[in-house]
Amino acid sequence: MCGLVGLVGSHNVAPDIYDALTVLQHRGQDAAGIMTCEGGRFSLRKSEGLVRDVFRQQHMQRLEGSIGIGHVRYPTAGSSGPALAQPFYVNSPYGIALAHNGNLTNAEQLGKELFQDDLRHLNTDSDSEVLLNIFAHELQTLGKLSPGADDIFQAVEAVHRRCRGGYAAVGLIVNYGVLGFRDPLGIRPLVVGERQGLNGRKDYMIASESVALDVLGFSLLGDVAPGEAVFIDMEGTLHRRQCAEAPVLQPCIFEHVYFARPDSLMDGISVYKTRMRQGAALASKIRRERPDLDIDVIIPIPDTSRIAAQSMAHELGIKFREGFMKNRYIGRTFIMPGQSQRKKSVRQKLNPVPLEFEGKNVMLVDDSIVRGTTCRQIIEMARDAGASNVFFASAAPPVRFPNVYGIDMPSASELIAHGRSVEEVCELIGADWLVYQDLDDLIECSREGNEQIDAFDCSVFSGDYITGDVDQHYLDHIEAQRNDEAQSRKRAAQQEEGAVVGIHNNA
Ligand SMILES: O=P(O)(O)OC[C@H]1O[C@H](OP(=O)(O)OP(=O)(O)O)[C@H](O)[C@@H]1O
Ligand SMILES: NC(=O)CC[C@H](N)C(=O)O
Ligand SMILES: [Mg+2]
Numbered sequence: 001m002c003g004l005v006g007l008v009g010s011h012n013v014a015p016d017i018y019d020a021l022t023v024l025q026h027r028g029q030d031a032a033g034i035m036t037c038e039g040g041r042f043s044l045r046k047s048e049g050l051v052r053d054v055f056r057q058q059h060m061q062r063l064e065g066s067i068g069i070g071h072v073r074y075p076t077a078g079s080s081g082p083a084l085a086q087p088f089y090v091n092s093p094y095g096i097a098l099a100h101n102g103n104l105t106n107a108e109q110l111g112k113e114l115f116q117d118d119l120r121h122l123n124t125d126s127d128s129e130v131l132l133n134i135f136a137h138e139l140q141t142l143g144k145l146s147p148g149a150d151d152i153f154q155a156v157e158a159v160h161r162r163c164r165g166g167y168a169a170v171g172l173i174v175n176y177g178v179l180g181f182r183d184p185l186g187i188r189p190l191v192v193g194e195r196q197g198l199n200g201r202k203d204y205m206i207a208s209e210s211v212a213l214d215v216l217g218f219s220l221l222g223d224v225a226p227g228e229a230v231f232i233d234m235e236g237t238l239h240r241r242q243c244a245e246a247p248v249l250q251p252c253i254f255e256h257v258y259f260a261r262p263d264s265l266m267d268g269i270s271v272y273k274t275r276m277r278q279g280a281a282l283a284s285k286i287r288r289e290r291p292d293l294d295i296d297v298i299i300p301i302p303d304t305s306r307i308a309a310q311s312m313a314h315e316l317g318i319k320f321r322e323g324f325m326k327n328r329y330i331g332r333t334f335i336m337p338g339q340s341q342r343k344k345s346v347r348q349k350l351n352p353v354p355l356e357f358e359g360k361n362v363m364l365v366d367d368s369i370v371r372g373t374t375c376r377q378i379i380e381m382a383r384d385a386g387a388s389n390v391f392f393a394s395a396a397p398p399v400r401f402p403n404v405y406g407i408d409m410p411s412a413s414e415l416i417a418h419g420r421s422v423e424e425v426c427e428l429i430g431a432d433w434l435v436y437q438d439l440d441d442l443i444e445c446s447r448e449g450n451e452q453i454d455a456f457d458c459s460v461f462s463g464d465y466i467t468g469d470v471d472q473h474y475l476d477h478i479e480a481q482r483n484d485e486a487q488s489r490k491r492a493a494q495q496e497e498g499a500v501v502g503i504h505n506n507a
Helices: 014-023 057-062 107-116 127-140 149-162 210-215 254-259 271-289 306-316 339-349 373-384 422-429 439-447 472-482 484-497
Strands: 003-008 031-038 041-048 067-073 088-090 096-104 165-173 177-182 191-196 202-207 219-223 228-233 238-242 297-300 324-326 350-352 361-366 389-394 433-436
Touching: 003 014, 003 096, 003 165, 003 177, 014 031, 014 057, 014 067, 014 202, 014 210, 031 096, 031 165, 041 057, 067 096, 067 165, 067 177, 088 127, 096 107, 096 127, 107 127, 127 149, 127 165, 149 177, 149 228, 149 238, 177 202, 191 210, 202 210, 202 228, 210 219, 254 271, 254 439, 271 306, 271 433, 271 439, 297 306, 306 361, 339 350, 339 373, 350 373, 361 373, 373 389, 373 422, 422 433, 472 484
Parallel strands: 297 361, 361 389, 389 433
Antiparallel strands: 003 067, 003 202, 031 041, 031 067, 088 096, 096 165, 165 177, 177 228, 191 202, 191 219, 228 238, 324 350
């Protein structure tokens, strides 16, 4: 789940892009990059690591220009390494850079077409490089010496015809402007905002989440609609057009469960309020199913579950306590590469406050259980800290199916609830009782924020893939390519051979 920023300003935009990327850091911790454009030349800095580690003063000084894009990466396709960091760049037509959030389900097929039919070279195994080349090829075929907004929108129309999966993207075209577009189902989020710039101009920002706009003093104009493209030209004029034939908003519900920051507004839905509703819905289920359950204290597993746990405690009239302290210097565990790193960091990250556990019946709450890495260790910690009974609640339903739209859950067999009943999961994680949110309730919690949305992408809970192109053959293929073992083999080979070599980088 990567984070995107595109900015057209009235002075150097790199510092603002940097700040916006730090606000979106929760969406990707692997790599970061910024590309700006000044006087017909691109400047790029991208590398592995957190935003604060990738950009030094000397890089920021070289990132000149009043238009630019930025990216934080959480890999879902291709390898890791500096060359896979984004934005990607092609020099023809015009000079285009692109950053992508999501995952193309037909990237392999498109890669072949790009090579055989479009005579384009791909330098990495990233689906984002595929997306950029499709867009570039479609813009090139229009054959314009200088492209206008209509040409750009036509190229996006062709992208929608050719690409499948989840994608939101921001792009930068040398001397012409910044664009953003979102897949026809709006699976991945994208918003646009404006603020007063210098000399009576308006500055525009496109970003994955509205929090990035808030922090930089932009007001939210709204979401980029599913299938829509926005383009801000060098004069600072915003153009927008629907580029898909049959757009229907079906955003990814896992953004509301885990990915997005709670202070974001996505497709008109407050993520914070949705998580409050999730807690309340879970409380009703507990009251329904186990009215007799003797809970002394409700404890969240920081960070993401705090809001749902608080509202659950409120609804049940039970004490809420912060029983686990989080080391603020350790990032999100779930989006780390490799199971051993994820496992190690749960213990480094969370430590119990023993007096909240000693002799008590505790109800631990998490936003979701995916691989079970977190809850297994946490339950053990709660018992070691002296809890009498450890109950566990998940604000999301069982995650039983892989994600193919931009969340790195490619392998069904690594999901603890895949092919297992709730009782079996309960036993595996070592809880005394386990309760999951019902899917209908989860959907209702999100829909209450925007009743115009009829359906969400709930594939990880339902196995229903809304793009209609995902079959068992595809799922087997990504499982084989991207399961934890395959990825650690890839990383080891990379370490031996050296990182995948990139092309343009101001090291
Ligand atoms: O079952 P698992 O595979 O462990 O995945 C689920 C856990 O991972 C996430 O936490 P994470 O530490 O990534 O982020 P957070 O601090 O935002 O909660 C999520 O909030 C759950 O706690
Ligand atoms: N999480 C994402 O959005 C990933 C984007 C892209 N598929 C990559 O792996 O770089
Ligand atoms: Mg968590």
